[in-house]
Amino acid sequence: MKKLIPLLFLLFINLFNCQYAEGQYSESEIYKLKLRIEKGDSKALYELIPYFDSKKILSENLGHHYLETEESYLAKRAVEENFMFPETAINLTEIKSAENYSDFLNKNKNKIKYYPELETFYITPINARKDFVEFRELPIAKLQKITKRRSEILNKDWVKAKSIDFLIKQNNPESLVKICEELYRRRDKFNVYNRNEEDFLDLLKILSHKDISSVGRNDYRVWDTEDFNFDNNAILNLLIYFSKNYKNFVWDSSLHYFINKSLKTQKTDNIANLFEDLYNENDSIALNTFIKLSQSDIKRVNEICAEKSRNFLDRTNSSLPIFPFRFLSGLSQLTSYYKQNNIDFQGTKDLHTHIEKLSSEISFKERREYENYLINHLTLQDLAPLEYWSLIYEKRPELSESVSRILDIYYTENWDKIINDENQLTLYLKKSLLYSRIGINGNLNYYLFKFTGNGNDGIKLLDKITSKDPDITFQIEKAKKMCLKNFDYPVDPKKTFDGNFNSQKVDLNAEVEKLRITAKDNDDFEYGILKLFSKIGYSQIPEALQVLEKLNFKENGYKDKYSLFERDFGFFMIKNWKDKKIRDEFLSVYKSHTEKELYRYYLDLAGIDYKNKDGNINYDKIYEILKFNIVTPFTGSEELENEVGSVIKLLELDQNTTLGYPDKLCNSAGMYICPPSDRAWEWRKYLKDKKLLKENHSKIVSFNYGYYIDKVLMYREINSK
Incomplete structure (x- = not known):
């Protein structure tokens, strides 16, 4: 059941x-x-x-x-x-x-x-019930916004049907009760939703020039309009209050709203006013306000964020981070710490130039070169502002992806400097906790994993920290535990699954015709095509391109019909397979190169540094690629395999083994993500075990290790049960 x-x-x-x-x-x-x-x-x-x-x-x-x-x-x-x-x-x-x-x-x-006007049964009459309502001044921006809706709301059918418009014209405060009665009568039920709830609440605020809070279920205090959704108790408390107190509201002809002189009203402040600009339709105003709030009084910002965060339907400007109040809460704590410790989090003019460049649409080759340049030229002092602005600009995915890789490699290469500098180590610990509290997926959650395997030497350095900050002392204990954990390549013994099996020889034309007959609709047909073509191997690529060219997929459909070439074969450099010229160029390279030569060709085209000067494969460089270049964004959940799939195929062809994995990277149909993470771990282990590495490699783990341990192994354990 x-x-x-x-x-x-x-x-x-x-x-x-x-x-x-x-x-x-x-x-x-x-x-x-x-x-x-x-x-x-x-x-x-x-x-x-x-x-x-x-x-x-x-x-x-x-x-x-x-x-x-x-x-x-x-x-x-x-x-x-x-x-x-x-x-x-x-x-x-x-x-x-x-x-x-x-x-x-x-x-x-x-x-x-039975109360016919409210369509509800009751025992205790409304006027005999206790009410739980509070009032406060409306933020200026909020008042201006809802006041503009006055005429619109007064022309609504429900206003006229209940003669509420007539009562308002008479300056009769009974209109306040009638609004609440109608709002409660239209209360939410399993199969009924009042989509005009906002109109009722805004009209009450327009007529009183007050923000109104009501106690809802579980004694939860409701302020925002959206919070009233699904909370009939909060609506009932409004009705109880105005039923008992409406006569105390007197119309002020000069101000054009009702005044209750006995009303105790909470004052509003500048920060509360600023929060309203987060809803502004102008992206620049909303984002600049968000930035200002992230640097404002920590206590007040967190009070309002706590109130706003309860509303899961809150609709702020779309340019802001996906969870704006979680971000603001964390950022205000972070900037407060920075100010107290004289840490620059604004960054230099040059750093802002770098951020804008990483946020723009540039080629893979240019982006990778730019990332590598920054890894070599950033300073430790650049990291705090780089992270801060990456959180502010959470809606810039390109920035988040690049910053994640830059930070991962930079922290690894400079780990000794950080842990041997008490100020830097303390800052790192503080950031690690505040980032994890934001509550969003991404590599910002895996800072503590850098302590993995640091051993007693790491613990001794952690013990030297004298901070009394409870956040830092808490993280010190967690970091010590990480120091004692031994790193081991998390190789998955299971080599095949639903999206990872050996390719098959398929009669594509015949199977496509079968699908035309058996598919229930166009969506079913497109899904069937993707599932069919995900079975093919490298040798059928030309045939697959020829057949796919004749098939029409609807725009914005289930998936791009050419998506398998990147996901299943690792051709990461080719983004616009829909362009026939690009497909023809690919086929020309395909036909004139062996499989190994083809992967080398596209790795070279992307500017991937994987070779020695003599052109032979440099396994040390490849080891680092496998370690760092499957990237989870700084904030986000999608694993980006970048060139790693192609590198793995090159290794398989070079070493004449797939390490027991299927002959393709993925069979992508129906798979949300299909990165070759398992193969990357196993190939790193292979390169080390076979003594193909000539250099010493840092023992400091990548953020991807944290992601893998935290997520993938957990899923693996769940599935095994």
Whole structure:
């Protein structure tokens, strides 16, 4: 039996899938009882009793989502959606059986009443309930934004249908109650979502010029409009307050809004005003405000971030980081630490030039050359501002990818300088914790892994740190544990899986025609094509290109029909396979070169430094490529294999072994990511074990090791169970 799905989650789904298909539920007697309850039929409340013990499973369809739900849960939901809670006479969580529910009904038989205007049953009248509402000044930007909506909202059908517009024209404060009544009447239910909730709340704010907070479920204080989504308790508290206090609101003709002189209102401040500019449609204003807030008072910024972070539907400007309030919280702590310790986090003019260059669209060869230049020319003092601005510009993926590789190699090459300098080591520890607290995927989470295998020498240096900062002392203990962990190549004994198996000889034309007949629709056909072509080997590449050229894939479809050439064979340099000229150039190289020569050709074209001066393979250079160049962005989750797949194919051809892996890098159809991480680890071990390395290589692990240990091995363990 599937677990019952919490009501909040169902409502969340309903936000994106408003269409409700009744399915088997509509055919059940419980559905008819629910409709009667919604119309105020108190007898239906009693007829619902036996369903509280029913374990019968009914199907429900919510948009595209198929659900299986016990009748007992549906019964409880019918009561919850149509009874005014919170209610001192009933604790819904205690009603777990027909007996509990029957006792409740019998004890309150003469008290249960129906409120037609609100379409809900109740026991305690609204005016006898306690309210939990607070007011504060509206930030200027927020007030200006919602005031512009006044005419628009007053022309809404629900405003006119309830004569709220007429009451407002009369300057009658009863309009405040009517707004709340209609908002509660339209409260969210399993299959109903009030998409105009924002209008109701904005109108209350326009008429009072106040920001309004209401206590919702679990005593959670709701301020933002979006927070009211799915929280009927918060809406009820608004209704209770205005029902009892609306007469205290008096219209001020000069100000054009209601004033309540007895109202205690929290003052707003400059930082609260700044937060509103994060919603500005102008990218420059929003981003500059974000930067300013990241350097503002840590306590106040974190207070507002904590409030805002509770709202999972908050819609700030799209140029800001994906989780803006998490980032702001972490960045304000970081910049506060920098200021206290006189650490430059703004960076030089030259550094900003580098950041802009890395953020731009440049060729792979130019980007790699530029990354390598920075690795050799940056200073330790450049790292803090480079990381800071990479977090600010989280929406620049090219920057995040390059910075991740630069930091990984730079920290490795300069590790001795860092751990032997107490100030640098302390800073590194502080950053490692604050970055990990931001709560986003990426290599910013793996700083502590650099301590792996540092041994007792590393512990001694950590013990010398005299900081009393609890963050740093906490990280010291974690780093010590990492020092005692031994590095070992995390080789996976499993060589094949659903996306990694030997290629097959396929009759492409015949199989394509079969798919035309059997595919249910165009999406099914495209997926079938990708799955079919993912089976082919190197020898069928020309034939595959010829057949694919004749197939039309819809724009923005499941995937690019040529995606397999990069993902399955490692041809990372060719980005626009749709261009026939580029395909023809590739075929020309393919036909005039052996397989090994072809991989060398494209590695050379990309400017990859993998050879000696005499043109022979330099295994030491390749070892470093395998270690660092499968990159997870500084903030992000996608592994970018870059040239590593091609290098591995070159090694396989050079050493005449695949180390037991299939003959292709991947069979990519249906695979979200397909990087050759396992092969990279095993080839590094192979190069070392076969004594092909002539140089000493740093024992400091890459960030990719942290990613691999943290994620991949965890998944491997889960799958093994």
